[in-house]
Amino acid sequence: MKSAIVISAEVKKALEQHKPVVALESTIISHGMPYPKNVETALEVEELIRAKGAVPATIAIISGEIRVGLSKEDIEFLGKSKEIEKVTRRDLPYVVAKKKHGATTVAGTMICANLAGISVFATGGIGGVHRGAEVTMDVSADLEELAKTNVAVVCSGAKSILDIGLTREYLETNGVPVIGFETSELPAFYTRASPHTVDYRMDHTEEIARFMQTKWNLGLNGGVVVANPIPEHAALSEAYISQIIEQALEEAKVHQIQGKDVTPYLLDRLKTLTDGKSLEANIELVKHNAKVAARLAVHYQAESI
Numbered sequence: 406m407k408s409a410i411v412i413s414a415e416v417k418k419a420l421e422q423h424k425p426v427v428a429l430e431s432t433i434i435s436h437g438m439p440y441p442k443n444v445e446t447a448l449e450v451e452e453l454i455r456a457k458g459a460v461p462a463t464i465a466i467i468s469g470e471i472r473v474g475l476s477k478e479d480i481e482f483l484g485k486s487k488e489i490e491k492v493t494r495r496d497l498p499y500v501v502a503k504k505k506h507g508a509t510t511v512a513g514t515m516i517c518a519n520l521a522g523i524s525v526f527a528t529g530g531i532g533g534v535h536r537g538a539e540v541t542m543d544v545s546a547d548l549e550e551l552a553k554t555n556v557a558v559v560c561s562g563a564k565s566i567l568d569i570g571l572t573r574e575y576l577e578t579n580g581v582p583v584i585g586f587e588t589s590e591l592p593a594f595y596t597r598a599s600p601h602t603v604d605y606r607m608d609h610t611e612e613i614a615r616f617m618q619t620k621w622n623l624g625l626n627g628g629v630v631v632a633n634p635i636p637e638h639a640a641l642s643e644a645y646i647s648q649i650i651e652q653a654l655e656e657a658k659v660h661q662i663q664g665k666d667v668t669p670y671l672l673d674r675l676k677t678l679t680d681g682k683s684l685e686a687n688i689e690l691v692k693h694n695a696k697v698a699a700r701l702a703v704h705y706q707a708e709s710i
């Protein structure tokens with residue numbers, strides 16, 4: 406597996422010099438946002454991380470090579486091409502063996518980040534237990550990965566296209582701590598709060614870095630969810646977005662959307678039904694998560710030396 410990994414010069418140097426690095430996923434580029442906003446956002450997020458003193462490592466599979474750290478051209482390609490597979494744990498060996506192109510989900514990115522020695526990862530939202538999962542058994546592989554792979558994922562919680570309560574239960578059962586950054590309530594992606602709480606509120610990234618070190622030093626394998634609410638100015642109202650989510654879910658049912666197509670389908674419908682407002686909110690929260698992740702990576706690195 407190691408031989409299939411190619412680490413960019415910038416990321417390699419940072420890792421060798423024990424500088425902070427933040428992993429970024431690519432499914433958000435290929436399947437989560439439309440072109441050209443996807444590419445613009447991905448490049449902007451990388452710059453925000455550099456500005457905070459960390460090195461961004463966007464992860465994807467290009468012609469069967471696991472790439473950790475991408476060029477602008479690679480990102481442009483992922484954002485434009487229709488030939489990109491969505492890659493979670495299950496799909497990784499297939500896409501590598503067949504020398505295909507793949508964009509990594511939260512689960513896929515955690516695996517590759519861990520192989521490269523990166524402990525902090527920023528994204529928009531994690532996958533979770535879908536509504537109606539008691540019948541469909543649609544539970545994102547992201548949750549299983551969080552149960553076993555040592556990476557902290559800075560995100561804005563899980564979207565209310567999911568069953569947040571069941572997602573919470575699943576994480577608890579698997580020993581995945583959910584830390585609220587400057588909040589006691591679990592954010593629900595487009596909104597800053599949900600009826601659910603986090604496990605621990607922490608107001609400083611130093612505390613989170615210390616928590617990560619402690620967990621992994623104790624041999625307690627698995628991820629950490631760092632839930633960072635969407636900035637106030639970018640948040641959508643709960644009443645507005647919940648009715649649109651209901652409609653998108655109904656449409657997915659009517660069109661019998663299944664498996665890995667569910668999340669991209671819902672994201673696309675939300676964008677259309679909100680006239681682009683959900684996309685704008687998504688972009689703002691990802692940028693905010695990138696900044697917090699960069700700060701966390703800086704402190705985690707200091708903690709590790």
Ligand code: PSU
Pocket residue numbers: 430432433436437438509510511512529530531532533544545546547564664665666667668669672
């Ligand atoms: N949630 C978002 N935007 C996204 C995703 C989730 O708000 O782009 C992507 C992430 O890559 C996540 C994946 O890992 O969808 C989850 O897909 P699934 O539900 O099929 O596991």
Ligand code: MN
Pocket residue numbers: 543544545546664665667
């Ligand atoms: Mn699924």
